[in-house]
Amino acid sequence: MRALAAAAIGLAAALPLVFTISAVGSPPGETSPKPLLTTVPGPKQ
Known part of the structure; x- marks a missing residue:
């Protein structure tokens, strides 16, 4: 539940x-x- 709340706060910010x-x-x-x-660049041919 804390992760969901933190995600919501981050999204709102x-x-x-x-x-x-x-x-x-x-x-x-x-x-x-x-x-x-x-x-x-590679060597010139």
Whole structure:
């Protein structure tokens, strides 16, 4: 029962934060046209 109460309190604290961030929206700007490297480059052939 304590775990359920703790989960409810955590959810009640997290939801207003999520809604506030959603209402504010993302900051203005553009994404980079260059792709990000996701792996370490190997030797040149």
